[in-house]
Amino acid sequence: MTSATVPGRGSITWTRRRRAAAAVWxxxxxxxxxxxxxxxxxxxxxxxxxxxxISPSSGLDVTQAGGPILHSPTxxxxxxxxxxxxxxxTLFIWGARVSLAVGIAATVVAVGIxxxxxxxxxxxxxxxxxxxxxxxxxxxxxxxxxxxxxLASVLSRSLFTIVLVIGITSWPxxxxxxxxxxxxxxxxxxxxxxxxxxxxxxxIIGRHILPSVMPLIFANLTLTVPIAxxxxxxxxxxxxxxxxRVSWGQTLQASFDAGATSLGAWWYxxxxxxxxxxxxxxxxxxxxxxxxxxxPRLRDR
Amino acid sequence: MSTVEAAGTRGGVGPILSVRxxxxxxxxxxxPVPAVRGISFDLGPGETLGIAGESGCGKSSMxxxxxxxxxxxxVVSGEVRLDGEDVFAMTPGRLRAVRWTEAAIIFQGAMHALxxxxxxxxxxxxxxxxxxxxxxxxxRTRVDELLEQVGLPARRAEAYPHQLSGGQRQRVxxxxxxxxxxxxxxxxxxxxxxxxxxQAQVLALLAELQTDLGLAMVFITHDLSVLTSCCRELxxxxxxxxxxxxxxxxxxxxxxxPYTRALAAAFPTVGDPRFRKAPLGLPGDPPDPRARxxxxxxxxxxxxxxxxCSAEEPNLRVAGPGREAACVLVGRTR
Amino acid sequence: MNPPPSPLLELxxxxxxxxxxxxxxxxxxxxxxxxxxxxxxxxxEIVALVGESGCGKTTLxxxILGLEQPGRGQIRFDGEALPxxxxxxxxxxxxxxxxxxxxxxALNPRQTIYESVAEGLRIHKIDGDEEELxxxxxxRSGLRPPEQFFLRYPHEISGGQRQRVxxxxxxxxxxALLVADEPVASLDxxxxxxxxxxxxxxxxxxxxxxxVVTHDLxxxxxxxxxxxxxxxxxxxxxxxxxxxxDTPKHPYTEALLSVVPETKRMEQQILQGEPPDPTRVxxxxxxxxxxxxxxxxxxxxxxxxxxxxxxxxxxxSVGPNHAAACHRNTASPAEPPGTAHGT
Numbered sequence: 020m021t022s023a024t025v026p027g028r029g030s031i032t033w034t035r036r037r038r039a040a041a042a043v044w045x046x047x048x049x050x051x052x053x054x055x056x057x058x059x060x061x062x063x064x065x066x067x068x069x070x071x072x073i074s075p076s077s078g079l080d081v082t083q084a085g086g087p088i089l090h091s092p093t094x095x096x097x098x099x100x101x102x103x104x105x106x107x108x109t110l111f112i113w114g115a116r117v118s119l120a121v122g123i124a125a126t127v128v129a130v131g132i133x134x135x136x137x138x139x140x141x142x143x144x145x146x147x148x149x150x151x152x153x154x155x156x157x158x159x160x161x162x163x164x165x166x167x168x169x170l171a172s173v174l175s176r177s178l179f180t181i182v183l184v185i186g187i188t189s190w191p192x193x194x195x196x197x198x199x200x201x202x203x204x205x206x207x208x209x210x211x212x213x214x215x216x217x218x219x220x221x222x223i224i225g226r227h228i229l230p231s232v233m234p235l236i237f238a239n240l241t242l243t244v245p246i247a248x249x250x251x252x253x254x255x256x257x258x259x260x261x262x263x264r265v266s267w268g269q270t271l272q273a274s275f276d277a278g279a280t281s282l283g284a285w286w287y288x289x290x291x292x293x294x295x296x297x298x299x300x301x302x303x304x305x306x307x308x309x310x311x312x313x314x315p316r317l318r319d320r
Numbered sequence: 321m322s323t324v325e326a327a328g329t330r331g332g333v334g335p336i337l338s339v340r341x342x343x344x345x346x347x348x349x350x351x352p353v354p355a356v357r358g359i360s361f362d363l364g365p366g367e368t369l370g371i372a373g374e375s376g377c378g379k380s381s382m383x384x385x386x387x388x389x390x391x392x393x394x395v396v397s398g399e400v401r402l403d404g405e406d407v408f409a410m411t412p413g414r415l416r417a418v419r420w421t422e423a424a425i426i427f428q429g430a431m432h433a434l435x436x437x438x439x440x441x442x443x444x445x446x447x448x449x450x451x452x453x454x455x456x457x458x459x460r461t462r463v464d465e466l467l468e469q470v471g472l473p474a475r476r477a478e479a480y481p482h483q484l485s486g487g488q489r490q491r492v493x494x495x496x497x498x499x500x501x502x503x504x505x506x507x508x509x510x511x512x513x514x515x516x517x518x519q520a521q522v523l524a525l526l527a528e529l530q531t532d533l534g535l536a537m538v539f540i541t542h543d544l545s546v547l548t549s550c551c552r553e554l555x556x557x558x559x560x561x562x563x564x565x566x567x568x569x570x571x572x573x574x575x576x577x578p579y580t581r582a583l584a585a586a587f588p589t590v591g592d593p594r595f596r597k598a599p600l601g602l603p604g605d606p607p608d609p610r611a612r613x614x615x616x617x618x619x620x621x622x623x624x625x626x627x628x629c630s631a632e633e634p635n636l637r638v639a640g641p642g643r644e645a646a647c648v649l650v651g652r653t654r
Numbered sequence: 655m656n657p658p659p660s661p662l663l664e665l666x667x668x669x670x671x672x673x674x675x676x677x678x679x680x681x682x683x684x685x686x687x688x689x690x691x692x693x694x695x696x697x698x699e700i701v702a703l704v705g706e707s708g709c710g711k712t713t714l715x716x717x718i719l720g721l722e723q724p725g726r727g728q729i730r731f732d733g734e735a736l737p738x739x740x741x742x743x744x745x746x747x748x749x750x751x752x753x754x755x756x757x758x759x760a761l762n763p764r765q766t767i768y769e770s771v772a773e774g775l776r777i778h779k780i781d782g783d784e785e786e787l788x789x790x791x792x793x794r795s796g797l798r799p800p801e802q803f804f805l806r807y808p809h810e811i812s813g814g815q816r817q818r819v820x821x822x823x824x825x826x827x828x829x830a831l832l833v834a835d836e837p838v839a840s841l842d843x844x845x846x847x848x849x850x851x852x853x854x855x856x857x858x859x860x861x862x863x864x865x866v867v868t869h870d871l872x873x874x875x876x877x878x879x880x881x882x883x884x885x886x887x888x889x890x891x892x893x894x895x896x897x898x899x900d901t902p903k904h905p906y907t908e909a910l911l912s913v914v915p916e917t918k919r920m921e922q923q924i925l926q927g928e929p930p931d932p933t934r935v936x937x938x939x940x941x942x943x944x945x946x947x948x949x950x951x952x953x954x955x956x957x958x959x960x961x962x963x964x965x966x967x968x969x970x971s972v973g974p975n976h977a978a979a980c981h982r983n984t985a986s987p988a989e990p991p992g993t994a995h996g997t
Contacts, residue, residue, distance in 0.1 A: 035766055035805050208759035215719055216774040216823070217747035219740065226773075230764050374842040375813075485928050486707075515706035515869055520913035520924045542843050545872075545915035579844075586843040590875040590899050590914055597854065599876050601847020605812040621844075 046312045053308025059301035063294075067115035078109035079265055089277070089284045099286030102277045110270050111290055117266035119298070121181055122248035128186030129247070130193055130240050137197025138232070142205060142224060152198070159191040163250070164257075171259040178261050185250045193239060197232060204231045234313035241306035245299035252295050267291040334404055335362040336504050336536045337386065337423070342398035344381045344390065352395065353609050355381040357560035359398075365503060368530065368537045370551030370568055372544045372583065374606045378560040379540045380428060383508045387419050403503070421451055423504040424497035428512070433493065434481040440492050441477035447499040466495040471525055487518035494525065498533070506538045511546065523550050545587040548572045556580045559607050559617035562636065566643030576645035578622045616647075624649060660733060661694035662863045663718065663750075663831055668692075668727035670710070670717050683933035687713040688724070689887030689940075692969070697830065698861040700854070702868060702878035702895070704910075708929050710887040711867045715833050718865065719752055732830070748778050751824035755836035757816035761808040767792070768804040771823045778827060791826035795819070796852055814845040818852065825856065831863045832856070838873065850877050871914050875899055880975075883907045886940045887932055892969070893976030903978035905947040938963045939981065947982065956982060 047053045066073070077083050084104035092099045098107035140151035167184045174180045204210065205228065213223050254260050255268025256275070274280075274287035344356035356378040363369050373379045384390045386400055388407060400407040402422055410418065427433050435443055444466060445459045464474040470491040481489055490510060497505055507526070511519040527550055530537055539551050547554055547568055554568035556579065564577040575581040582602045588595035604621045607613070613620060615630035622629065628648060639645040670688040687710040695701045705711045716722045718729060720736055720743045729736045731750065737743050751774075754760040761770050771788045774780075780787065792800035795818040808816055817837065824832060834853065838846040854877050857864055866878065874881050874895060881899060882892040883906065891904040902908045909923040925944045930936065936943050942962045945953070953959040958981040961967075969977040970984055 208754050208756055209762040211721070212752070212754060212760045212820070212823075213762075213773065215721065215747060215752040216827075217744040217777045218773070219744070222777065227762055231762075374844060487928060515929075516871070516910060516913055517706060517925050518928065520922065521926075524922075524924055543915075544843070549915050582844050582847075586846050587915075588872045588876050590871050590911065595872075595876055596895070597877060599847040599850035599854065601849070601851065602844040603848060605814055605845060606842055 043312055047308055050308040050311065052304045053312075056301040056304030056308065059297055060305065063115060063298055063301070064119065066112050067119050070112045070116055073112055074106070074109045076113065078106055079113055081105065089279075089282065089287070091284075092286055098290045099284070101273065101287060107270070107286060107290055110265050111267075111294060114265045114267045114270055114291060115294060115298075117178070117264050118248050118251055118268070118295070121178055121185075121251045121266070122244045122298075124182045125185035125189065125247040125251070126240060126243045128182060129189035129243060130236065131190075132186065133190035133193030134197055134236060136190070137194040138201050138224065138228065140194070141198040141201025142220070142228065144202075148198070151194075155191045155194045158187065159195075161188060163188050164253075167254055167259055171254075176259065176261055178264060181251055181254055181260060184254070185247050188250075189243060189247065193236075193243070196239065197236070200232045200235055201228055204228050238306055238310040238313060241302055241309055245302040248295065248298060248302075267294050333365055335401075336365045336403050337363040337538070338399075338401040338404075339382075339386070340399040340401075342382060342385060342400060343396065344378065344385050345395050346391075347393045347395060348610075350610065354560055354612075355609055356385065359557075359560075359562055361555060361562070361565075363504070363536050363538060365536050366530070366534045368539060368551040368553070370547030370554045371538060371540045371557055372542065372547055372554065373540075373557035374542050374583075376559070376606045376609050377557040378609070379557050380508055382557075383425060383506050383538070383540055386506060387423060387425060388415060389425070417451070420447060420497075420502060421500040422502055423506060424500070424502040426493050426497050426505070426507045426510050428509040434489060436481050438480075439477070440479050440481070440484070444477070444492070444496050444499055447496050451500045462499070463495075466498055467492075469498065469529065470495045471521075485518075486514055487521060490514060490518075490522055491525065494522075494529070498529070501533075503534070504536045504538070506540070508540045509542070510539075512541065512543070519546070526550065543587070544572060544583050556583065559612055560609065561633075561646065563618070563647070564639075564643075564645040565636065566640065570640075570643065576639040576643060576650055577647045578624050578649075579618050580645075582621075582623075661696040662732055663693075663695040663865070664728075664730040665691055665693040665714075665718070666728045666730070668714070668717060668724045668729060670713050670722050670724050685932040686887050686935055687932050688717065689932075689935065690727070691884075691887070691889055693882055693889060693892070695831065695863045695865050697863050698857060699879045700857055700864045700866060700877055701880045701882060702866045702874035703882050703884060704868060704871060704874055705884035706869055706929055708886075708931060709884045710932065711884050712835055714884070715752070715835050715865065715867045718831075718833055719750055720746055744778070748774075748827050749829050750831040750833065751827060751829040753817070753820055753824055753832065753834040753837050756840050757813060757820050758808065758840070760820050761816060763808055765807075766804065767806050767808070767811070767819050770808075770819060771826055774823055774827045780827070787826060788822075791822040792819070794825065794856075795822035796848070797822065812845075813841050814849060817841060817849055821849075821852065821856075825860075828860070829862065831865070833865045833867070835867045836869070837866065839868070839870070846873075853877065871899065871910060883910070886929060886935060888940065888979065889969070890941065890980070891976075891978040893973060893978075897973055897976045901973075903972040903976070903983055904980045905945050905982075906941050907978075909946060938965055939967050939979075947980075953982070958982065958984075 081103040086096055086100040086104040086106055088100065088104050089102055090096060090100045096106045096108065098111055101107055101110065136151055136155060140148040166188060170180055170184050210223060210227050213227055251260070251266065252268030252271065255266050256272045258272060260266060260269055270291040271288055274284070277287065279287035340360050342356055342359045343354070345352045345354040359382055361369065371379050381390065381394070385396055386407065390396065396408065402418060441460065441463050444463045448459050448462055463477055467474055467477060472488060472491050472495070476484065476488065484492065511522050514522065523546065526537065529535060539547060541547060551568050554566065554571045555562045556564040556571070556577065558579050564571060564575065564580045571580060572584050575584055582600070585600035602621045607617050613630065616633050619625045619629045626648060634646045634648050636644040636646045637650050639650045668688055668691045669686070672685045672687055673682045689710070691714060703711045703714065713722060717724050731746065737746050768788055771791055772784055775784055775787055789800040792803055797803050797815060797818050803811070837853065838849050841849065850873065853864065856862060866873070868874065878895050880893060881895050882889045883898065883904065884890070885906050891898055891902065891907045898907060899911060902911060909925050912921065912923045923946045925946070927944060930943070939945070939962045942948050945962065947953050948959060948962050953962050961981045965981070967979045967981050969979045971977050972983050
């Protein structure tokens with residue numbers, strides 16, 4: 020046994036982690052659902068990020084709009100124009116930025132709060148758990164729309180408010196899910212072994228509990244984002260969103276106000292609508308594929 | 321037919337269970353995995369056969385194969401006759417009729433096989449009513465009768481499984497198995513996970529039922545010592561085949577196959593000074609069905625392995641009156 | 655070499671109770687899982703704690719490791735009471751380690767073998783080259799060459815190997831006491847002997863004290879120096895293995911031995927019913943409702959039947975270092991319990 024053949028402590032873990040990650044990726048990619056979802060998402064994200072390069076933001080300015088009013092799609096305006104003559108394509112790609120950003124930000128907020136509450140409640144047990152779960156349930160029963168309306172009127176109408184509203188109403192579900200997972204992991208023998216070896220609470224949570232529930236968090240994350248996007252679109256459609264920001268929901272609201280349905284200007288609402296549908300679908304497909312990869316029991320059936 | 325197999329017909333009426341060259345393998349993504357590789361035995365009415373083996377030896381697959389309870393990815397060949405009737409040739413209707421009324425199984429992990437949201441009386445009742453809908457009105461009487469037979473008070477019928485102890489749940493499983501008066505009982509690890517005293521109770525119960533009802537029994541376990549007291553004949557399974565067979569006490573006390581010797585040594589006799597501070601075990605592990613070595617599968621772990629052992633797998637050969645062992649050393653003087 | 659002044663581990667009148675149900679309510683039944691246990695384990699000896707499920711042996715093992723708090727009584731390790739602070743407990747855990755019944759569940763499926771064994775070393779910040787220490791622990795556990803196992807995951811090795819990993823993880827800390835809870839019950843029969851031989855070897859090489867909790871009398875016969883038989887929270891008989899298992903002096907031990915399939919010398923005494931649960935401990939001798947000696951009149955003939963039903967027997971010396979808590983052993987007025995090991 021020469022030391023040259025024995026890898027160092029750090030590299031052992033990293034070698035193994037890399038191998039494990041590669042295996043996960045390979046498995047994920049083998050799922051048609053996962054592949055399709057990921058490709059769609061890459062397309063949308065790519066378009067959203069590249070928006071300034073594709074079509075300058077000046078295209079959103081109603082005073083600078085130069086196109087024909089409410090015209091159906093043509094070569095120059097692939098998605099047609101709105102009632103101000105703006106290209107709907109420009110609205111679409113800039114709206115993607117907002118919808119996606121809000122969806123992700125709100126999810127991060129929700130998952131962040133939910134994870135902390137769920138893990139602490141599940142691990143601590145007793146009265147701490149009881150107290151935290153009562154708080155969780157209180158937030159759970161708050162109806163989404165009335166809260167949104169109240170908050171929108173009390174706070175300024177901005178993206179921040181939207182993120183806040185969605186985050187506050189989404190975290191309880193995650194907290195409950197995590198709490199029950201943590202409780203079941205907590206009882207497993209390897210956690211007791213860690214305790215018997217002398218590990219303290221922070222080590223047990225950090226090295227044993229969190230890694231075990233992380234896959235669940237991750238899969239949940241990919242399924243929460245589409246819900247957040249839909250919520251944002253709903254709020255924007257109802258006029259509660261940031262009036263200065265173009266998002267898909269806001270475009271839908273504008274189309275409604277402009278009477279696009281009765282005027283037959285289908286391009287005004289179809290494209291943002293499809294945008295929402297496809298992104299939501301893509302996230303869901305990715306989430307499902309991820310779940311199957313990370314939970315082997317779901318795989319072969 | 322060897323002398324041992326002919327013994328199964330001693331009942332005079334023909335064996336109640338007859339297995340010939342049974343093979344079971346499972347289709348997996350990596351290819352077929354052989355679990356059972358040619359098992360043959362006979363069991364006469366009222367007789368007991370013990371099958372001993374560890375994980376991966378194929379004993380549970382064999383038990384499930386008898387009543388065609390294997391999953392769809394299992395490939396089965398060979399012949400199984402229940403009271404003369406070919407099980408693999410039965411129509412689904414006939415099979416359903418035969419299951420439980422001719423032969424019943426008590427599964428491994430039976431304690432978890434009870435439905436947690438149904439009361440005991442309903443679960444036993446279900447077994448009864450599935451096979452004889454006419455009896456519906458008198459189910460409860462029969463349930464009480466069965467519970468009494470297994471030594472449980474009748475009021476236990478009102479309990480849910482989680483309200484019963486391990487031993488009691490096992491008795492309920494036995495009661496369910498007896499519900500349709502089968503003539504053959506296949507018990508797959510019925511006393512594993514039970515305490516020694518409760519195990520003794522259940523074994524005594526099974527012995528009593530066997531005498532009272534004339535049940536034939538196949539008793540499958542890894543605990544060799546249990547089999548010597550309740551089974552007349554013993555078969556040891558390793559890597560999907562029977563490697564030794566004979567009268568149970570003789571096989572335990574004077575094994576002819578090195579694996580049997582090692583397995584018997586794993587259950588030390590309390591009071592025997594030879595076992596004091598001298599644990600005896602085998603190196604390595606029972607072979608993984610997916611990757612078995614060529615030749616005799618026991619070679620890597622065998623203390624008496626010869627050079628010819630890895631070349632060819634030995635068949636069962638006569639090792640004494642009514643005894644067989646699949647080892648090249650059988651018959652050779654040491 | 656002078657023998658140490660007192661046994662490494664000493665238990666005096668230890669009691670551990672649970673209230674059935676999550677939240678304590680007045681009137682809720684109390685489960686007296688461990689109901690007054692005296693026991694000692696010395697360096698270099700293997701004590702088997704034998705009993706059926708529900709007798710409290712696992713609870714006792716966990717109390718010894720500080721995973722449960724005794725309500726009454728004292729546990730002394732190396733002359734000092736068990737610490738209660740988290741810092742003290744952590745230091746204690748370096749010296750008293752545990753081997754679990756289910757090796758598959760005991761290893762984190764997401765950690766490599768290396769990480770599982772190194773965990774203890776990292777928690778206690780043990781000095782030295784971590785890799786060497788892990789390799790040493792694995793190879794002393796019989797896993798050779800150890801490097802081959804570093805990157806493997808628990809599901810890639812066999813049950814016996816997993817248990818060796820658990821043992822390696824415990825022994826890496828060089829503890830003075832090892833508590834093994836049913837160490838081979840989940841393993842295949844042909845594999846058990848090797849693990850037991852490993853444990854025997856460890857005791858011989860390191861002079862570690864070992865407490866093996868098991869229901870398997872054969873295992874006790876195989877490797878234990880002394881046997882303590884537990885029933886419903888009490889030790890009913892304790893002494894050298896040959897004496898307790900060859901010439902038992904308590905009816906429960908006799909009954910257990912009689913139903914172990916490997917002992918053919920006795921007539922089987924199959925006790926009826928199940929062990930009563932620890933929330934309803936019978937009055938008098940806790941074994942008397944199921945005691946064959948009481949049921950078949952032997953107790954009456956000895957004139958102790960009334961005492962069996964009313965008086966809780968204390969351990970009575972029946973031989974050198976051998977004691978049994980049964981009124982049968984007091985034909986003469988009760989002798990005070992000896993102060994020798996185990997009584």
